[in-house]
Amino acid sequence: MYDSGKIIIGIIIFIALFTFPTWYLFTSGEAAPMPDLVYPENEDQKECVYSAEYMRASHMDLLNEWRDIVVREGKRTFTTTAGKKFEMSMTNTCLGCHSNKAQFCDQCHNYLEVNPYCWDCHVDPSQLENQ
Amino acid sequence: MNLFFSFSALVILILLAVIGVEAVKLEFLFGVIIPYVAIAFFLIGIIYKVIYWARSPVPFRITTTAGQQKSLPWIKNSKLESPNTTLGVIGRMLLEVLLFRSLFRNTKAELKKGPKLVYGSSRYLWLAALAFHWAFLIIVLRHFRYFSEPIPAFVPFLQNLDGFLQIGLPILYITNVLIVVALTYLFFRRLFDPKLKYFSLASDYFPLLLLLGIALTGILMRYFTKVDIVSVKEMAVGLFSFQPVVPEGIGVMFYLHLFLVSVLLAYFPFSKLMHFAGVFLSPTRNLANNNRMKRHVNPWNAPVRIHTYEEYEDEFRDVMKASGLPLEKE
Numbered sequence: 321m322y323d324s325g326k327i328i329i330g331i332i333i334f335i336a337l338f339t340f341p342t343w344y345l346f347t348s349g350e351a352a353p354m355p356d357l358v359y360p361e362n363e364d365q366k367e368c369v370y371s372a373e374y375m376r377a378s379h380m381d382l383l384n385e386w387r388d389i390v391v392r393e394g395k396r397t398f399t400t401t402a403g404k405k406f407e408m409s410m411t412n413t414c415l416g417c418h419s420n421k422a423q424f425c426d427q428c429h430n431y432l433e434v435n436p437y438c439w440d441c442h443v444d445p446s447q448l449e450n451q
Numbered sequence: 452m453n454l455f456f457s458f459s460a461l462v463i464l465i466l467l468a469v470i471g472v473e474a475v476k477l478e479f480l481f482g483v484i485i486p487y488v489a490i491a492f493f494l495i496g497i498i499y500k501v502i503y504w505a506r507s508p509v510p511f512r513i514t515t516t517a518g519q520q521k522s523l524p525w526i527k528n529s530k531l532e533s534p535n536t537t538l539g540v541i542g543r544m545l546l547e548v549l550l551f552r553s554l555f556r557n558t559k560a561e562l563k564k565g566p567k568l569v570y571g572s573s574r575y576l577w578l579a580a581l582a583f584h585w586a587f588l589i590i591v592l593r594h595f596r597y598f599s600e601p602i603p604a605f606v607p608f609l610q611n612l613d614g615f616l617q618i619g620l621p622i623l624y625i626t627n628v629l630i631v632v633a634l635t636y637l638f639f640r641r642l643f644d645p646k647l648k649y650f651s652l653a654s655d656y657f658p659l660l661l662l663l664g665i666a667l668t669g670i671l672m673r674y675f676t677k678v679d680i681v682s683v684k685e686m687a688v689g690l691f692s693f694q695p696v697v698p699e700g701i702g703v704m705f706y707l708h709l710f711l712v713s714v715l716l717a718y719f720p721f722s723k724l725m726h727f728a729g730v731f732l733s734p735t736r737n738l739a740n741n742n743r744m745k746r747h748v749n750p751w752n753a754p755v756r757i758h759t760y761e762e763y764e765d766e767f768r769d770v771m772k773a774s775g776l777p778l779e780k781e
């Protein structure tokens with residue numbers, strides 16, 4: 321092998337970069353803490369708008385749909401495919417049941433570095449109480 | 452034929468993953484075993500290739516005519532195009548790796564009416580290549596949100612930059628548009644130019660189609676057929692910390708995405724994609740143009756026995772002195 325010094329340095333840099341996720345996980349301490357979700361307690365709040373599976377993956381699509389219906393069509397009541405009715409409001413409806421945003425929405429969002437900019441304008445009631 | 456082969460290969464791979472996960476329930480195979488095997492192929496293959504390349508001697512500096520080399524002090528030399536120092540070589544390499552300097556010089560030959568052969572500069576290849584590579588890099592860096600905990604600070608930075616148009620929900624990433632447009636251009640470029648089509652091989656089409664497949668499955672997953680990303684992260688962290696877990700109900704689209712990525716990784720060392728390592732080993736890019744300043748000895752030259760004049764004089768001093776010949780040393 322010619323220029324073995326440079327080649328070996330190059331290979332080491334390549335391996336270090338490629339295995340970054342592994343040694344980063346091992347050096348950053350404990351295993352990743354999974355989101356720890358607190359669900360609504362009240363009896364009349366036991367069911368989400370749609371099934372939990374659907375909500376987990378697609379809640380942003382539902383919010384987007386609500387936003388469009390409210391802002392563009394001025395309607396405020398949403399009827400699910402199962403016939404249940406909800407007021408289309410992020411603060412009143414979603415956070416009405418999931419009253420602790422920090423223990424619900426933010427749990428997942430921090431785990432995956434999702435930063436919805438919605439709260440620039442929309443109100444998180446638990447933040448108001450703190451102030 | 453080449454195109455047909457590449458396209459069918461991709462379709463077969465996709466069917467394999469979909470059937471394997473949907474019908475036969477081989478989540479562990481597609482989610483754990485294949486990715487590990489693919490990573491092993493990737494790492495070992497690349498190291499093997501690089502060492503194999505490094506065993507070829509490059510005895511003489513191969514210089515290109517892109518710039519004036521250093522010669523007389525009053526002739527201005529081109530420090531980046533024809534560098535004669537290590538620093539200059541590093542500069543040239545950075546330009547090449549980050550901005551594809553030599554692709555920027557790409558020309559195109561066209562036969563016009565007359566018949567007249569016309570050469571013109573053609574920057575579209577450079578532009579599409581640059582767009583694709585940068586989009587790819589940013590996407591892979593953004594993916595660290597699935598692989599790492601805590602998430603490094605560059606991830607939110609890139610997400611904000613990339614999603615800065617704030618279109619739709621989930622927010623549209625600019626790189627997602629760029630990567631698809633660039634790959635589509637690079638693919639159709641080969642089809643619409645008869646000359647290019649004539650010498651395009653399966654190994655040219657396949658990587659483009661594979662990358663397009665990876666990008667499109669990712670985009671489908673983000674914007675259309677959703678997957679449970681919390682479970683995806685659980686699985687990815689498990690993979691990278693060697694404690695593999697296969698959470699329930701992630702969705703086929705993810706396994707398809709992961710399988711195509713695994714195919715890419717395993718295929719990488721055998722493909723033209725190895726140019727990522729090759730660019731650093733290109734003699735026209737990584738050697739300083741100092742042929743006139745330094746002596747470069749060919750390592751495989753046979754040793755030549757030489758007899759210098761000093762040795763000759765030492766040998767015959769007495770005889771030479773006796774016959775009155777002039778001597779360098781008395």
Ligand code: HEM
Nearest residue numbers: 590593594597624627665666669670672673683687709712
């Ligand atoms: C060659 C490497 C890869 C490329 C080029 C790639 C490409 C993409 C693209 C273009 C997207 C669309 C959304 C975005 O840009 O974030 C995406 C999404 C995604 N990728 Fe990849 N990917 C790669 C590797 C992986 C790996 C190894 C995993 C395994 C953890 C993965 C998991 C995902 C997931 C879960 C999504 C959905 C993102 C969402 O819904 O926000 N990708 N990928």
